[in-house]
Amino acid sequence: MATTQEDKAFVLWFTGLSGSGKSTLADRVYDELSANGNRIEKLDGDVLRGIFPATGFTKDDRDEHIRRVGFLASMLEKHGVIVVASFISPYKEARNFVRQRCGNFIEVYVSTSLDECRRRDVKGLYKRADAGEIKNFTGIDDPYEEPENAEIVVNTEGLSIDESVAVIINALKDLK
Ligand SMILES: Nc1ncnc2c1ncn2[C@@H]1O[C@H](COP(=O)(O)OP(=O)(O)O)[C@@H](O)[C@H]1O
Numbered sequence: 001m002a003t004t005q006e007d008k009a010f011v012l013w014f015t016g017l018s019g020s021g022k023s024t025l026a027d028r029v030y031d032e033l034s035a036n037g038n039r040i041e042k043l044d045g046d047v048l049r050g051i052f053p054a055t056g057f058t059k060d061d062r063d064e065h066i067r068r069v070g071f072l073a074s075m076l077e078k079h080g081v082i083v084v085a086s087f088i089s090p091y092k093e094a095r096n097f098v099r100q101r102c103g104n105f106i107e108v109y110v111s112t113s114l115d116e117c118r119r120r121d122v123k124g125l126y127k128r129a130d131a132g133e134i135k136n137f138t139g140i141d142d143p144y145e146e147p148e149n150a151e152i153v154v155n156t157e158g159l160s161i162d163e164s165v166a167v168i169i170n171a172l173k174d175l176k
């Protein structure tokens, strides 16, 4: 039987601390997979938070946000679209909710340490959180529940972006 686009679809779900490298790597992996002519969509936390009705950063709000985007991801996947999703998604239960909705959920844990994320401080958010200007900041005064059974784990410390992308693409080849 010929392989259809529907058979190829999956949800590649990046989770990790702010500044760990989720968006950077998701963008690059998206570019690589697009080059093969796949139908593919990218869902990123910062973008989606601006589009969906406003949610904050309490546990209930974060869960609500992940339920919405997870539902969207599963609908796209059902119609044969590869989904590259990047969300802090700090709670195991919410990630598992999405996993259960999806046909082929591939969790990518970007395991960059808090120290390294703080050192990078790409958006200056750690500085503001340390100063008490931002509350409920993941890793500081809000939890991050590490995935225990992620299909792919990439610690970007000591790796170039190219090397990190290669870890993910190679792991994907083994999984497919
Ligand atoms: N190996 C690597 N992989 C991904 N990002 C890296 C790597 N090394 C350094 N970085 C840098 O780390 C930062 C990650 O930021 P970003 O992708 O916005 O994180 P997140 O989306 O997880 O908040 C970027 O400035 C990126 O250039």
Ligand SMILES: [Mg+2]
Pocket (backbone or CB within 6 Å): 022, 023, 024, 044, 045, 046, 086
């Ligand atoms: Mg990001």
